Amino acid sequence: MHHSSSESRISYSFPESTFDLEALCPRYVFEADGGTALAVQLDGRWPELFPRLPELDLILACAGHGPVSMASAWAAPQFDCYPGSSALLCLESGVELTPSAFGGGMAVIEHAATGQQLASLQFFDRNGRGCLKLLLTNGSDLDAFESLVRDHACGRRMTQFGLKTRASQRPESVPDTEMVRAVWDGLSRSLPDSSFPGLEGVSRHDALAAVGQDKAWRLARWVVRQTLQSMIEHSVPLGGAVRNEAVFLPVGFWPTHSGECSCGITLFGETSQFTLRGSQVGGDTWATRFTRGDQEVICVEFYDDCGNFAAGLGVRSEAADWQRTLWNEMLKTSGWSCLDEKVA
Incomplete structure (x- = not known):
């Protein structure tokens, strides 16, 4: 049937x-x-x-x-x-x-x-x-x-399938700032995971802390919620991906409405969903800023409580210039207002 x-x-x-x-x-x-x-x-x-x-x-x-x-x-x-x-x-x-x-x-x-x-x-x-x-x-x-x-x-059994996974090894020291900045823009062209491409042994999470606040800054989770609500109001097309040990799942959608649930807030598109869990779930959130030609690109990256990459979210290429500007300005205003705008 x-x-x-x-x-x-x-x-x-x-x-x-x-x-x-x-x-x-x-x-x-x-x-x-x-x-x-x-x-x-x-x-x-x-x-x-x-x-x-x-x-x-x-x-x-x-x-x-x-x-x-x-x-x-x-x-x-x-x-x-x-x-x-x-x-x-x-x-x-x-x-x-x-x-x-x-x-x-x-x-x-x-x-x-x-x-x-x-x-x-x-x-x-x-x-x-x-x-x-x-x-x-x-x-x-x-x-x-x-x-x-x-x-x-x-039948039910305790047998584990597949190969054993290994716990990710975090670097013992913060990477060199100049080295991270030298390869920073290449990060935007790679599939996101917990490693920083171009620098062996450097974690993505630690690279964000080292690169400088004109390139990456922490975001409070309420700021992300507020930004996402605004994207719904202005019909901004979003795209992102979640990664765990077994799955890399990219998602692109136009959020039409949101709903509160026991685990947080969910944005709904016609055929896709994005859920931002509440503060009781560990981890931290960062904004990352890149330049492509004369265009400024800002993405939001989510990490678990061990510093492993969990997900990323940004504005899709179909967005109008004013929609992209709205997204960028909301994220910069929240955590970047104290910076010298000359670095932009």
């Missing part, structure tokens, strides 16, 4: 009794989340599972790290092996997956308080943290989901 809706809006919930894991996998099903969900563990054959995602049709992919999570709708995503590595790459969306970093996965049916069901495939890293969630939508093929779960279901 292909589940569809006459509405253009993407929905992630289904009527009660749409899914029945107990009937589908009676040997393997177990209760999760204090009895509010049923789950089946997946067998870890990721090279066979992920190529089947196009069968599911339209799904919502969610990934998070530290103070940020992002979500984007995938329409029949096709993943291929990344040359020279075990990573999987979706050329259409730019998403990269590292299956060797997965510690396990489950198919989960959640029972919402409204009497609805949510169905998803959830994956965890080697430390047991959630790193990727694939939610079924009203555009998903539910029969394909049940077939995939049935084929990859297995």
Whole structure:
């Protein structure tokens, strides 16, 4: 059965009794989340599972790290092996997956308080943290989901899949300021991660502290919230990416409205979401400033409480000049007002 809706809006919930894991996998099903969900563990054959995602049709992919999570709708995503590595790459969306970093996965049916069901495939890293969630939508093929779960279901076990991950090693000293500044603009042309490109052994986080406040400055989380709310009011197109041990998920969207939730504030676009978690989640936030020709580019970068890169956010190239200026000025005014404007 292909589940569809006459509405253009993407929905992630289904009527009660749409899914029945107990009937589908009676040997393997177990209760999760204090009895509010049923789950089946997946067998870890990721090279066979992920190529089947196009069968599911339209799904919502969610990934998070530290103070940020992002979500984007995938329409029949096709993943291929990344040359020279075990990573999987979706050329259409730019998403990269590292299956060797997965510690396990489950198919989960959640029972919402409204009497609805949510169905998803959830994956965890080697430390047991959630790193990727694939939610079924009203555009998903539910029969394909049940077939995939049935084929990859297995009994609960403690076996960890993939290679062990290593804790990132932080440099013992702050990098040299002049060295960082010399290669600074090249940073804007690289895919963001926790390492600083061009300087071996230098972390991105420590480089921000060393480069000088005309290039990077700390932001309070309320400043980011205020800026994002203004971007909604002025229909500014945003783009960003979240990175964790197993997933690199880029997202581009025009935020149309926001909503408060128990974990923070979420910006909603037509097919994507951005959540900024509350201050109870550790980590810090930085503004980074680059120049491309005569254009000033300012991005927001989020780090976890260990100083690892979590996510980045900025204005998309489709933005009008006045929208880009609005974004830049709000971020500069918040943390840069004391600087000599001559350095700009």
